[in-house]
Amino acid sequence: MTGPVDYGAAFARWRGHAPDWSAYTGHAFVTELGEGRLPRASFLHYLRQDYVFLFHFSRAWALAAAKAATDAELRAASGVLHGLAHVEMPMHIRICAEAGIPRAALEATTEAAENLAYTRYVLEAGYSGDFLDLMAALAPCVLGYGEIGARLARAGAGGPYADWIATYGGSDYQGLCAEVGALIDAALVHRLGPDWAALPRAAALQARFDTATRLEVGFWDMGLRGARA
Amino acid sequence: MTGPVDYGAAFARWRGHAPDWSAYTGHAFVTELGEGRLPRASFLHYLRQDYVFLFHFSRAWALAAAKAATDAELRAASGVLHGLAHVEMPMHIRICAEAGIPRAALEATTEAAENLAYTRYVLEAGYSGDFLDLMAALAPCVLGYGEIGARLARAGAGGPYADWIATYGGSDYQGLCAEVGALIDAALVHRLGPDWAALPRAAALQARFDTATRLEVGFWDMGLRGARA
Amino acid sequence: MTGPVDYGAAFARWRGHAPDWSAYTGHAFVTELGEGRLPRASFLHYLRQDYVFLFHFSRAWALAAAKAATDAELRAASGVLHGLAHVEMPMHIRICAEAGIPRAALEATTEAAENLAYTRYVLEAGYSGDFLDLMAALAPCVLGYGEIGARLARAGAGGPYADWIATYGGSDYQGLCAEVGALIDAALVHRLGPDWAALPRAAALQARFDTATRLEVGFWDMGLRGARA
Amino acid sequence: MTGPVDYGAAFARWRGHAPDWSAYTGHAFVTELGEGRLPRASFLHYLRQDYVFLFHFSRAWALAAAKAATDAELRAASGVLHGLAHVEMPMHIRICAEAGIPRAALEATTEAAENLAYTRYVLEAGYSGDFLDLMAALAPCVLGYGEIGARLARAGAGGPYADWIATYGGSDYQGLCAEVGALIDAALVHRLGPDWAALPRAAALQARFDTATRLEVGFWDMGLRGARA
Numbered sequence: 072m073t074g075p076v077d078y079g080a081a082f083a084r085w086r087g088h089a090p091d092w093s094a095y096t097g098h099a100f101v102t103e104l105g106e107g108r109l110p111r112a113s114f115l116h117y118l119r120q121d122y123v124f125l126f127h128f129s130r131a132w133a134l135a136a137a138k139a140a141t142d143a144e145l146r147a148a149s150g151v152l153h154g155l156a157h158v159e160m161p162m163h164i165r166i167c168a169e170a171g172i173p174r175a176a177l178e179a180t181t182e183a184a185e186n187l188a189y190t191r192y193v194l195e196a197g198y199s200g201d202f203l204d205l206m207a208a209l210a211p212c213v214l215g216y217g218e219i220g221a222r223l224a225r226a227g228a229g230g231p232y233a234d235w236i237a238t239y240g241g242s243d244y245q246g247l248c249a250e251v252g253a254l255i256d257a258a259l260v261h262r263l264g265p266d267w268a269a270l271p272r273a274a275a276l277q278a279r280f281d282t283a284t285r286l287e288v289g290f291w292d293m294g295l296r297g298a299r300a
Numbered sequence: 301m302t303g304p305v306d307y308g309a310a311f312a313r314w315r316g317h318a319p320d321w322s323a324y325t326g327h328a329f330v331t332e333l334g335e336g337r338l339p340r341a342s343f344l345h346y347l348r349q350d351y352v353f354l355f356h357f358s359r360a361w362a363l364a365a366a367k368a369a370t371d372a373e374l375r376a377a378s379g380v381l382h383g384l385a386h387v388e389m390p391m392h393i394r395i396c397a398e399a400g401i402p403r404a405a406l407e408a409t410t411e412a413a414e415n416l417a418y419t420r421y422v423l424e425a426g427y428s429g430d431f432l433d434l435m436a437a438l439a440p441c442v443l444g445y446g447e448i449g450a451r452l453a454r455a456g457a458g459g460p461y462a463d464w465i466a467t468y469g470g471s472d473y474q475g476l477c478a479e480v481g482a483l484i485d486a487a488l489v490h491r492l493g494p495d496w497a498a499l500p501r502a503a504a505l506q507a508r509f510d511t512a513t514r515l516e517v518g519f520w521d522m523g524l525r526g527a528r529a
Numbered sequence: 530m531t532g533p534v535d536y537g538a539a540f541a542r543w544r545g546h547a548p549d550w551s552a553y554t555g556h557a558f559v560t561e562l563g564e565g566r567l568p569r570a571s572f573l574h575y576l577r578q579d580y581v582f583l584f585h586f587s588r589a590w591a592l593a594a595a596k597a598a599t600d601a602e603l604r605a606a607s608g609v610l611h612g613l614a615h616v617e618m619p620m621h622i623r624i625c626a627e628a629g630i631p632r633a634a635l636e637a638t639t640e641a642a643e644n645l646a647y648t649r650y651v652l653e654a655g656y657s658g659d660f661l662d663l664m665a666a667l668a669p670c671v672l673g674y675g676e677i678g679a680r681l682a683r684a685g686a687g688g689p690y691a692d693w694i695a696t697y698g699g700s701d702y703q704g705l706c707a708e709v710g711a712l713i714d715a716a717l718v719h720r721l722g723p724d725w726a727a728l729p730r731a732a733a734l735q736a737r738f739d740t741a742t743r744l745e746v747g748f749w750d751m752g753l754r755g756a757r758a
Numbered sequence: 759m760t761g762p763v764d765y766g767a768a769f770a771r772w773r774g775h776a777p778d779w780s781a782y783t784g785h786a787f788v789t790e791l792g793e794g795r796l797p798r799a800s801f802l803h804y805l806r807q808d809y810v811f812l813f814h815f816s817r818a819w820a821l822a823a824a825k826a827a828t829d830a831e832l833r834a835a836s837g838v839l840h841g842l843a844h845v846e847m848p849m850h851i852r853i854c855a856e857a858g859i860p861r862a863a864l865e866a867t868t869e870a871a872e873n874l875a876y877t878r879y880v881l882e883a884g885y886s887g888d889f890l891d892l893m894a895a896l897a898p899c900v901l902g903y904g905e906i907g908a909r910l911a912r913a914g915a916g917g918p919y920a921d922w923i924a925t926y927g928g929s930d931y932q933g934l935c936a937e938v939g940a941l942i943d944a945a946l947v948h949r950l951g952p953d954w955a956a957l958p959r960a961a962a963l964q965a966r967f968d969t970a971t972r973l974e975v976g977f978w979d980m981g982l983r984g985a986r987a
Contacts (some may be wrong), residue, residue, distance in 0.1 A: 132365070184743075199824065591821070737765075
């Protein structure tokens with residue numbers, strides 16, 4: 072990858088230390104999607120699971136708003152939640168409908184084990200930990216998709232998955248990533264000060280980020296497996 | 301009171317059984333506000349405390365979204381949260397600024413014990429219980445303000461607090477109350493069936509509603525005490 | 530299986546409806562363990578993962594105590610937690626030490642994905658739901674081990690895993706299962722009345738039990754995979 | 759007060775900075791209890807409310823166990839919970855029975871607003887924050903009672919409340935306080951390092967301790983009000 076995105080200091084640090092970051096952002100699912108040769112069945116399988124994922128991921132952002140310590144954190148988290156629940160999920164329903172998956176089928180999707188593992192890990196990190204634990208567990212998905220989208224968009228993507236790439240590589244989503252990165256940096260400094268990376272807490276947060284990244288790899292694996300799962 | 305509002309079946313039942321409902325909706329603070337003779341110091345004291353209240357109350361609605369069982373519940377709760385965090389709280393800041401309370405003073409408000417008791421009770425009900433516990437604890441504030449606003453508006457309110465009355469008695473807020481009432485009724489039937497009122501659980505939910513109503517009375521008492529507190 | 534155990538009405542119902550109950554309690558890991566031909570590497574791999582599991586499972590029982598609605602529920606849940614944290618976990622450390630796994634190695638165990646998925650699912654069910662959601666998610670492990678232990682013990686077990694079988698098939702653990710079964714039955718009736726199985730809520734609780742059972746199958750799969758994982 | 763107790767570094771710091779610490783530990787309720795002239799009605803009123811308090815306080819310690827990051831934290835928190843639920847609460851029931859308050863009356867106690875405010879604040883601090891927020895909110899009660907008990911015991915207490923003083927001033931409870939103080943110090947260093955007091959987080963934790971201390975004052979006020987409440 073050349074010229075990774077800039078979503079703030081914490082993300083730069085966390086992605087740089089996460090053992091599975093390349094395995095996640097450079098996964099075969101991503102490469103095949105970018106080159107337009109991902110099997111349609113895999114993409115549709117992924118889309119259906121992603122719908123279930125988005126429901127639980129929205130709940131996790133709602134939990135972040137519930138755990139906010141400042142008005143700014145509350146507004147930022149509720150803004151992301153609103154975008155997920157009132158824009159991204161309806162868009163997802165529409166895309167699936169166009170792909171021949173009616174809403175009833177979408178809602179009847181059996182949650183794959185990899186999907187369940189990921190979302191419950193993130194939610195539980197938030198419930199048992201605090202706002203920072205939740206941010207570290209949420210970051211790989213939000214910001215990783217931004218990094219992937221930006222890279223694929225720069226590669227000049229066309230083909231069957233151009234819409235997906237345009238969504239995550241586009242300026243709206245990139246702007247969201249910049250905001251989330253700034254939210255995370257501010258939340259860290261607000262609680263732990265500018266030298267937070269030197270504290271024992273930093274290792275625990277890195278572990279949250281690492282585990283969530285590992286679970287993203289599992290999610291792509293599941294997607295690639297497609298209809299077999 | 302003549303002709304109370306219609307916000308659904310659960311609210312009608314809960315308010316009918318709550319021992320302190322009249323003490324809450326017919327509190328001296330409300331009467332004096334409606335007649336325009338509430339001391340300005342009491343109103344400003346209430347406004348400042350209400351700003352702190354709104355922050356925690358928003359967190360409670362965020363928690364409701366985190367605990368949603370269906371897409372509809374998620375969208376409804378995140379809609380209320382968005383309205384609180386992105387419309388009502390900014391409006392509150394503006395009203396306070398016009399009343400001579402700058403934002404910094406607002407944010408430096410020391411939370412009164414009655415305020416703290418109420419918001420933490422609601423949040424803890426949600427964390428320790430489930431979505432229904434949270435709804436029963438949230439209902440007295442959301443729907444009680446709707447009932448009060450509608451009654452004062454019908455009484456033909458002018459005077460110094462006409463804006464407050466127009467906000468809660470107006471069609472936007474009344475529409476929100478109808479939506480929240482419908483959300484609660486649907487959530488109850490979705491989990492407990494149409495005969496939920498006959499289950500032991502109904503007594504626990506009534507107790508949530510009753511306690512939250514009792515804490516609303518404490519909030520008005522605190523408001524009336526005004527600058528003395 | 531002949532003559533399954535009696536741990537109360539809810540368990541009888543839930544196990545009877547769970548699609549994967551036989552896949553769980555009759556898993557190859559269990560059969561091989563009972564017949565003494567489970568590879569040692571698989572058993573040790575399982576033991577190490579089970580230590581990590583017990584930590585998070587203890588946290589889930591602690592959460593049950595936090596969500597108790599009555600003194601009896603509080604005492605029962607804190608009793609199970611105390612047994613896990615002060616008896617079962619130290620015993621586990623001792624057994625592992627005797628098997629050549631020192632405590633430091635035990636605590637350095639990398640949590641397998643199947644392990645993480647299971648424990649976080651249970652904890653999140655408890656945090657987002659209520660006491661009943663948690664009970665339905667906890668039941669397959671506690672009571673399934675009881676059923677497995679009782680069956681293997683009746684089969685007259687000797688061999689290398691006789692201690693494991695004696696633990697879960699023995700009267701102490703069987704007594705615990707009877708108590709947990711009674712706790713669950715009482716908690717259901719206390720909240721939902723004697724006809725709880727006819728309510729919509731019953732399907733959601735069954736889904737909790739089913740998912741946890743499915744995740745138990747994954748845990749045995751992981752154990753059987755052994756050192757390869 | 760001469761020669762305060764030693765329950766570790768964090769407690770020494772927190773109590774030294776809490777504005778209401780003297781108002782709490784030197785409250786008229788405490789002084790009158792120590793001198794044996796506290797009205798019996800006040801003491802019995804306090805005992806009844808304290809029984810309700812202990813139930814929710816036990817739930818808060820259970821939540822601490824659910825939020826533990828290490829085996830040592832899990833064991834310590836579950837040990838305190840076990841002591842509360844299986845020793846202190848039964849003892850409380852017995853003491854009340856001897857004082858003419860049967861168990862049914864005890865369980866039918868209406869929770870005073872000051873009681874509710876305190877316990878829900880502590881629980882919500884734990885749910886919305888992390889293990890440290892919970893420790894800071896739990897400390898004033900656990901360790902403040904230790905400090906009060908030790909002081910009254912040194913003053914050579916006899917009279918009608920000698921049992922109460924012997925309980926909290928005695929070596930069992932003083933040992934518990936030393937353990938809880940050590941748990942808190944270790945938890946802080948484990949997460950934030952030895953210089954935690956210089957971090958922004960320290961102010962938030964102090965605020966938790968201060969608010970809980972303020973709510974203890976409210977609890978004594980409520981006790982002193984006695985049967986009037």
